Amino acid sequence: MxxxxxxxxxxxxxxxxxxxxxxxxxxxxxxxxxxxxxxxxxxxxxxxxxxxxxxxxxxxxxxxxxxxxxxxxxxxxxxxxxxxxxxxxxxxxxxxxxxxxxxxxxxxxxxxxxxxxxxxxxxxxxxxxxxxxxxxxxxxxxxxxxxxxxxxxxxxxKQGFQNMAELIRNEDGGGPRAYLVPTPESIGIQWPWLKMTDAIGGMRAGQVICVSAGTGVGKTTFGCAAIAHAASQGHCTAILTTEMSSQEQTIKIMCQRAGVNLHRWMEGKATRQDQDAVAAVVHTHLPSRIYVDEREQVTPAMMDAALTALKHDPPAVVMVDYFQLMESGLRTGDVNREQHLAHVSRQIKRLARKHKTCFLVLSQVNDSGSTRESKALENDATVIILLERQEGGAMKVKFRKSRFSARSDMYLGFDGATGLFFETENL
CATH class of the missing domain: 1.10.860.10 (DNAb Helicase; Chain A)
Structure with missing residues (x-):
């Protein structure tokens, strides 16, 4: 030869x-x-x-x-x-x-x-x-x-079409059992609220879940509750934030899990009981399962690099706080803001599949109740959750889109002082 x-x-x-x-x-x-x-x-x-x-x-x-x-x-x-x-x-x-x-x-x-x-x-x-x-x-x-x-x-x-029977028989993919018996991965990570998991299923790898709300309604608090709950179940989670500092995000989650009045804590008026409750949370395994990346500017490329750096402990859920503050990384010129965010939306969907994680994307809404500045995110998202504050403090959770379950609405009780959401009967 x-x-x-x-x-x-x-x-x-x-x-x-x-x-x-x-x-x-x-x-x-x-x-x-x-x-x-x-x-x-x-x-x-x-x-x-x-x-x-x-x-x-x-x-x-x-x-x-x-x-x-x-x-x-x-x-x-x-x-x-x-x-x-x-x-x-x-x-x-x-x-x-x-x-x-x-x-x-x-x-x-x-x-x-x-x-x-x-x-x-x-x-x-x-x-x-x-x-x-x-x-x-x-x-x-x-x-x-x-x-x-x-x-x-x-x-x-593999590229191109694959025969479904061969996919089912493929032992590398788990064989027939993987299709006949639901796995924890296919069910997804449970939400902190049982009714919500029953309504739309858990947070699954490859999903993009959009949580939309108006300014000050509580979308960050809602997202933090989901992240902390997943971390408490032993899953690695991550927060990409441009809205709040890493210290603020950490304090918010620790007070929320401890049931401590966040405003009292931030004003320096925490009681000894408050301090003991937060210390008890700090000394659990919870903080070690949450990564926080604080940046003035977040682009899909930066997210990709940050998640690649965590390949030793890949996050199962990643919260982006929040969508409208992200940059596409594209050059300016004749590309308008909506086109920039459409690019961001497509890249988030790609990264969810690439890194086998669930993206929890927080987004503001416009006056009509749609995702502000980008219809692309509504198209790309697997699930769209709309939060609406009700009289008396309750939170209406509307499922505007859910690909794997019937769409419906539910209500959560909300304690604005501690940031705790809890299950309640429909109003």
Whole structure:
């Protein structure tokens, strides 16, 4: 057999590599988290591109500003500027780069090319071993293991239509039992209120649940109650907040779980009994199951990077507080605010599936009761919950959309002092 030589070479996409790196240096704040989440160093084929990508990752980890000038200085200080192609190449990195609205697709192309190169190289190596003299059972077993590793690495992603009978029989997917016997994952994480779980089911991976309400109605308090309940059941949860600081979110949840008057606590008038009740919550396992990410600006790319960083303990539920404060990461120009939020909505739906989590997206409503500024979120959401404050303090919970259950309304009692929602009879 000939050596590893191919007429067209190993799979690569140098033009896309240039676009991806150019986008990274052109707008590092928004684009680099996407690139780092989807690409590895071996996604780039040339030593120059790999060096530039590695340097950008190191600068990002050190929280240093990244642009053409700072990148060039970093490479020069490391004595690797010429190795990266020289000043001229770094200066021209973003020249002619068009506006990219689907950077993740470009990154996925590079990831696929890299996977193909790994498969081809590995299979060639295994073929050489199997063709060698003395190859036997041990070498066959090693080749099978190598193929299995590659299959796992590419995440066994299948394209196109699949026969339903084959899906049911597939043992990797759990076999027929996975379809005949409900699993905890298919049922979802229960809400703090039994009637709500009965009405719409639990919070399931891959779902986008939109909780809409007017200003000051209590959507953040409602979301915090759901997050804390999931965490109390042992599930990892996360809060992405631009509305409140991480400290405010933490105090809100601790007081809510302890049944302590939040306003009294924030005014510094907490009693000894209040302090003991909050301390009891603090010393449970609850705080360790809730992650809080406080940012002045949240984009889908940042969410993707933040969730990727939590892959050691992936959240089952992620609360976004709140939708209208998010940025798309797209360039301004002829794209209006509603188009920006439509992009955000689509990306949240994609991230829910990618990270196998449930997104609890808090959103404001307009005067007509619809999600403000974006019909896309209403289209993309699996469940839409509308909160309406009633006279006497009760909260009407309207299920405007639910794909897996009948739509209905219910009522919750609400204690504004402690932020506690509790089940009550319909008014």
């Amino acid at each position: 000939k050596a590893l030589e191919f007429e067209q070479g190993l799979p690569q996409a140098l033009d896309i590599e240039r676009i991806v790196l150019g986008c990274g240096v052109m707008d590092a704040q928004n684009n680099l988290p996407v690139i780092m989440a989807l690409c590895r160093e071996d996604c780039f084929t040339t030593a120059q591109n790999q060096l530039v990508f590695r340097c950008m990752c190191e600068m990002s980890a050190a929280e240093r500003a990244i642009d053409k000038v700072t990148l060039m200085k970093e490479l020069y200080a490391a004595g690797k500027l010429e190795e990266a192609g020289g000043p001229g190449r770094i200066t021209d990195m973003d020249d002619g780069i068009p506006e990219i609205y689907n950077l993740d697709s470009y990154c996925e192309i590079l990831a696929e090319k890299a996977a193909l190169r790994r498969i081809i190289t590995s299979m060639y190596g295994q073929t050489q071993i199997l063709l060698g003299r003395g190859a036997g059972v041990a070498e066959i077993a090693a080749a099978k293991a190598a193929i299995a590793d590659l299959d796992t690495e590419t995440n066994r992603r």
